[in-house]
Amino acid sequence: MSVPRPAAVIVLAAGEGTRMKSSTPKVLHELCGRALVDHVLAAARGLSPERLIVVVGHARGQVQAHLAASGPDARAVVQAEQNGTGHAVRTVLEAVGTINGTVLVTYGDTPLLRTDTMAELLVTHATDGNAVTVLTAEVPDPTGYGRVIRDATGAVLEIVEERDATPEQRVIREMNSGVYAFDGLLLADAVKRVSTANSQGEEYLTDVLSILREDGHRVGAYVAADHIEVEGVNDRVQLAFARGVLNTRVLHAHMRAGVTVIDPASTWVDVDVVMEPDVVVHPGTQLHGRTAIASGAEVGPATTLTDTTVGAGAVVRNAVCEGAEIGPGASVGPYAYLRPGTVLGRGAKAGTYVEMKNARVGEGSKVPHLTYVGDATIGEGSNIGASSVFVNYDGVRKHHTTVGDHVRVGSDNMLVAPVTIGDGAYTAAGSVITNDVPPGAMAVGRARQRTIEGWVARRRAGTASAEAAHRALDGSATRPADATHPAGDQDGPAGEQHQESTK
Numbered sequence: 001m002s003v004p005r006p007a008a009v010i011v012l013a014a015g016e017g018t019r020m021k022s023s024t025p026k027v028l029h030e031l032c033g034r035a036l037v038d039h040v041l042a043a044a045r046g047l048s049p050e051r052l053i054v055v056v057g058h059a060r061g062q063v064q065a066h067l068a069a070s071g072p073d074a075r076a077v078v079q080a081e082q083n084g085t086g087h088a089v090r091t092v093l094e095a096v097g098t099i100n101g102t103v104l105v106t107y108g109d110t111p112l113l114r115t116d117t118m119a120e121l122l123v124t125h126a127t128d129g130n131a132v133t134v135l136t137a138e139v140p141d142p143t144g145y146g147r148v149i150r151d152a153t154g155a156v157l158e159i160v161e162e163r164d165a166t167p168e169q170r171v172i173r174e175m176n177s178g179v180y181a182f183d184g185l186l187l188a189d190a191v192k193r194v195s196t197a198n199s200q201g202e203e204y205l206t207d208v209l210s211i212l213r214e215d216g217h218r219v220g221a222y223v224a225a226d227h228i229e230v231e232g233v234n235d236r237v238q239l240a241f242a243r244g245v246l247n248t249r250v251l252h253a254h255m256r257a258g259v260t261v262i263d264p265a266s267t268w269v270d271v272d273v274v275m276e277p278d279v280v281v282h283p284g285t286q287l288h289g290r291t292a293i294a295s296g297a298e299v300g301p302a303t304t305l306t307d308t309t310v311g312a313g314a315v316v317r318n319a320v321c322e323g324a325e326i327g328p329g330a331s332v333g334p335y336a337y338l339r340p341g342t343v344l345g346r347g348a349k350a351g352t353y354v355e356m357k358n359a360r361v362g363e364g365s366k367v368p369h370l371t372y373v374g375d376a377t378i379g380e381g382s383n384i385g386a387s388s389v390f391v392n393y394d395g396v397r398k399h400h401t402t403v404g405d406h407v408r409v410g411s412d413n414m415l416v417a418p419v420t421i422g423d424g425a426y427t428a429a430g431s432v433i434t435n436d437v438p439p440g441a442m443a444v445g446r447a448r449q450r451t452i453e454g455w456v457a458r459r460r461a462g463t464a465s466a467e468a469a470h471r472a473l474d475g476s477a478t479r480p481a482d483a484t485h486p487a488g489d490q491d492g493p494a495g496e497q498h499q500e501s502t503k
């Protein structure tokens with residue numbers, strides 16, 4: 001049987017969530033990249049309901065603002081005072097009018113409940129022609145839950161809350177999940193007749209079952225195959241448990257689709273992350289938000305990617321990347337930090353102790369060691385020497401640096417933006433580059449070395465340094481000034497050793 005489309009899904013989320021001990025409303029706590037309530041809404045959307053309604057109450061400003069941003073298809077209905085689950089549903093029907101068709105009621109704090117399970121409930125409800133069908137589960141410890149009371153034939157009679165239950169009823173391990181499929185017209189009538197004659201003085205939605213049964217309507221139950229799905233989150237221990245279950249589900253789906261996860265126990269992947277077959281995820285990796293990883297890429301160990309795309313065959317090790325685009329075959333880390341707006345071209349490299357922000361690095365260009373690249377465009381095939389800084393901030397504003405194709409920036413350069421280094425240009429090691437460098441030029445921006453012979457013997461006599469120098473010089477007079485730098489070797493390529501070429 002195809003799954004009947006519900007006329008509405010009502011998500012109850014007005015409760016305070018006291019046990020979270022949090023200034024954040026319970027249903028906005030995050031797991032696997034979504035708030036609790038968003039997991040529920042995502043599962044509900046899988047049923048294509050005509051209407052999606054969320055009952056808000058406690059901290060409703062925050063919850064409504066969240067829904068407006070992340071679930072605008074859901075209508076929030078305010079339940080100003082939380083007088084019980086029955087009152088919550090009555091408040092909805094008073095606000096939106098009677099709903100003709102099947103109404104599914106669920107909670108905002110059950111992130112593990114899958115669309116498939118709700119669909120099975122709807123199918124049972126329709127097939128059996130019930131006025132109401134409750135989703136139940138056999139649990140090892142039913143403490144705190146409403147118990148499902150059945151007669152000798154197994155027919156559902158009523159649901160009794162723990163506080164109102166007799167000792168015999170408390171032994172029952174079939175619990176009420178709080179999820180129901182109702183006939184909308186019958187619900188609208190019955191919910192008005194719920195009393196508050198119970199230990200909490202609340203309107204219990206559970207009472208609708210006995211009211212409908214006493215009216216002569218069919219009341220049924222669908223027992224969930226896995227009770228874990230219907231377990232709600234009431235405190236942070238349960239939040240962590242639910243996160244673990246959800247994460248395992250996500251990892252299993254990826255592994256079955258061809259992703260290698262070396263250590264599922266230390267790998268955390270948000271629900272919206274996309275991975276192609278033959279991706280390898282190493283231990284200690286967290287993949288958040290809209291991260292997408294193409295075939296053959298390897299991420300981790302100890303890597304956290306948020307809203308980052310990784311191209312085919314790229315390698316990202318011990319890195320933290322946020323809002324970055326890593327091209328095919330590119331290499332990141334170990335120990336790299338790529339911030340928003342970083343775009344690494346095909347085969348490019350952001351190496352060890354490298355930070356980048358708002359920077360485009362062209363195909364095959366390399367930034368291998370100890371470097372900050374902020375607000376920059378680097379062309380293709382260029383190399384940035386170790387320990388360089390793209391000096392982008394003048395204390396007030398950020399400025400852009402442009403480096404052309406096949407440029408060789410020497411080690412320990414400060415490229416003071418705004419500045420442009422033309423195609424094929426070189427800069428000398430240790431340069432502070434403040435002026436544009438034309439294509440093909442060599443720029444040297446540093447003080448010339450001054451060597452004062454015999455200074456240690458004169459000014460630090462008797463020290464270990466002076467003695468070492470004495471031994472090296474073999475007791476003779478000072479060595480010739482150019483002994484280690486023969487003339488003619490002073491116009492070499494940009495590297496650590498060569499001298500200034502502007503003498």
Ligand code: UD1
Nearest residue numbers: 012013014015082083084085088107145146176177178204
């Ligand atoms: C409810 C059920 C119980 C079931 C359990 C499953 C009733 C009377 N009892 O008990 O049989 O085993 O859920 O978790 O229904 N809410 C509102 N407005 C309110 C009251 C509650 O929106 O006025 C929301 C809460 O935010 C929460 C959900 O409804 O998400 C359940 O409310 P809660 O008070 O936790 O019900 P339980 O006592 O757990």
Ligand code: CA
Nearest residue numbers: 109232233234
């Ligand atoms: Ca509860």
